[in-house]
Amino acid sequence: MAPPKTLLDKLWDAHVVVPETADAPAVLYVDLHLVHEVTSPQAFTELEARGLSPRRPDRTKATLDHSTPTLPAATDGRLPYASAQSEAQVEALRRNCARHGIELFDLGDARRGIVHVVAPELGLTQPGQTIVCGDSHTSTHGAFGALAFGIGSSEVGHVLATQCLLQRKPRALAITIDGELGPGVGAKDVVLHVIGRIGVNGGTGHVIEFRGSTVRAMSMEQRMTLCNMAIEAGARAGLVAPDATTFAWLAKTPRAPTGEALDEAIAHWRTLASDPDAAFDQEVRIDARGIRPTVTWGTHPGTALAVDQRIPAPADGAETKALAYMQLQAGAHIAGTPVDVVFVGSCTNGRLSDLRDVARVLDGRRVHPRVRMLVVPGSEQVKREAEAEGIDVIVRAAGAEWREPGCSMCIAMNGDLVAPGQLAVSTSNRNFEGRQGPGARTLLASPLTAAASAVAGVVADVRELETAATEAA
Numbered sequence: 001m002a003p004p005k006t007l008l009d010k011l012w013d014a015h016v017v018v019p020e021t022a023d024a025p026a027v028l029y030v031d032l033h034l035v036h037e038v039t040s041p042q043a044f045t046e047l048e049a050r051g052l053s054p055r056r057p058d059r060t061k062a063t064l065d066h067s068t069p070t071l072p073a074a075t076d077g078r079l080p081y082a083s084a085q086s087e088a089q090v091e092a093l094r095r096n097c098a099r100h101g102i103e104l105f106d107l108g109d110a111r112r113g114i115v116h117v118v119a120p121e122l123g124l125t126q127p128g129q130t131i132v133c134g135d136s137h138t139s140t141h142g143a144f145g146a147l148a149f150g151i152g153s154s155e156v157g158h159v160l161a162t163q164c165l166l167q168r169k170p171r172a173l174a175i176t177i178d179g180e181l182g183p184g185v186g187a188k189d190v191v192l193h194v195i196g197r198i199g200v201n202g203g204t205g206h207v208i209e210f211r212g213s214t215v216r217a218m219s220m221e222q223r224m225t226l227c228n229m230a231i232e233a234g235a236r237a238g239l240v241a242p243d244a245t246t247f248a249w250l251a252k253t254p255r256a257p258t259g260e261a262l263d264e265a266i267a268h269w270r271t272l273a274s275d276p277d278a279a280f281d282q283e284v285r286i287d288a289r290g291i292r293p294t295v296t297w298g299t300h301p302g303t304a305l306a307v308d309q310r311i312p313a314p315a316d317g318a319e320t321k322a323l324a325y326m327q328l329q330a331g332a333h334i335a336g337t338p339v340d341v342v343f344v345g346s347c348t349n350g351r352l353s354d355l356r357d358v359a360r361v362l363d364g365r366r367v368h369p370r371v372r373m374l375v376v377p378g379s380e381q382v383k384r385e386a387e388a389e390g391i392d393v394i395v396r397a398a399g400a401e402w403r404e405p406g407c408s409m410c411i412a413m414n415g416d417l418v419a420p421g422q423l424a425v426s427t428s429n430r431n432f433e434g435r436q437g438p439g440a441r442t443l444l445a446s447p448l449t450a451a452a453s454a455v456a457g458v459v460a461d462v463r464e465l466e467t468a469a470t471e472a473a
């Protein structure tokens with residue numbers, strides 16, 4: 001009998017062109033190559049310098065997200081780019097795609113958005129695939145049972161030229177989460193809790209497979225939030241085995257197979273699960289019932305704590321420095337910290353379900369006068385669907401800004417900045433020094449916590465807001 005395999009083993013084995021040896025990594029075939037404007041210009045330049053053209057332009061898809069303004073064009077039709085460099089990146093991608101016959105979801109295209117939001121919603125992302133992109137949060141696509149890696153700029157060039165990637169096989173880490181989530185607790189809280197528990201290097205060298213009843217009960221959006229942040233635990237990728245939830249999502253997408261082809265695909269996708277007795281290199285078990293709304297206090301995503309906890313005493317010099325940068329006091333409650341900016345968006349939490357959470361909190365309430373709140377849909381589709389439900393109206397009525405899709409304040413490359421020293425509660429995935437602008441302080445949170453904090457003007461526990469609302473009713 002064949003030895004039991006993990007999902008990682010199955011995905012890996014199905015894509016190895018040349019096995020790895022002691023001296024050389026494996027050559028792995030890539031099914032889908034996603035491209036954005038920041039990490040592709042050099043790769044195309046290199047390709048052309050060698051007189052090459054893309055091996056599989058049909059398996060390469062491009063979108064514009066990082067450098068695109070989230071404010072509409074001025075009356076003269078010009079978009080308010082943050083810099084000449086941003087505009088040049090956009091133009092370079094347009095030129096490169098046109099020259100090489102690569103499909104681009106350009107500005108104005110109804111399918112454009114953050115790369116990790118658009119590929120899943122179009123059904124480009126499918127179980128069993130290998131997916132790469134010159135972007136660390138490519139791990140998001142693992143939520144569909146695809147082996148999805150972030151790669152560097154030079155690797156973008158390799159993949160363009162060969163449709164293959166040199167890789168050593170990562171180890172397998174099972175994170176099993178069981179039990180029902182409490183009120184006000186979502187996938188973001190779960191993943192921040194997990195990173196708090198295993199640390200920002202806890203997944204190094206591994207692919208994390210998220211398993212257990214909590215994960216099985218999650219929507220695709222929630223699973224994407226989990227896998228998105230697998231990289232913040234140091235992992236190469238995240239994975240969730242595909243199931244009926246996955247197939248139902250794909251059946252609604254324009255690019256997934258249809259009819260008999262879909263049935264055949266599903267029959268194959270069902271085999272993409274770790275065998276019952278497959279051995280993982282490492283295993284972690286988490287009780288979901290113990291997870292509360294979770295935020296960060298420091299300058300990396302591992303500095304997680306429940307929103308009702310006190311900021312811990314610094315364990316080392318790095319933590320002392322982080323506390324100083326964040327202008328926070330050890331021993332103080334994190335809840336109640338004054339907030340200047342709230343950002344809702346990004347490939348972590350810029351999907352329709354996230355915006356629904358935000359609208360649920362903002363409906364009939366006002367954003368605190370001290371707070372500037374930006375709500376940025378992850379894609380044109382998310383924006384359209386949210387507007388069809390009136391979410392934009394609720395957001396604006398509450399005093400928040402409703403913007404055009406893109407990465408926006410998650411990385412602040414497009415001019416959407418948090419001012420020096422300001423504290424932002426952000427639904428994105430990185431709270432590094434200066435991530436949202438020079439001197440900006442970032443506290444990572446779920447959409448529910450972000451919205452509750454926007455209303456309160458301080459870091460807030462959404463459970464208290466919702467209890468107060470129930471009592472008032």
Ligand SMILES: CC(C)[C@H](C(=O)O)[C@@H](O)C(=O)O
Pocket residue numbers: 038039066134135136137150411
């Ligand atoms: C700009 C890009 C290369 C970068 C990444 O790789 O993740 C960005 O998306 C980020 O989130 O930091």
Ligand code: SF4
Pocket residue numbers: 065066114115116135137346347348406407410411428429
């Ligand atoms: S939304 Fe943020 S994390 Fe996601 S791809 Fe854009 S910059 Fe990176």
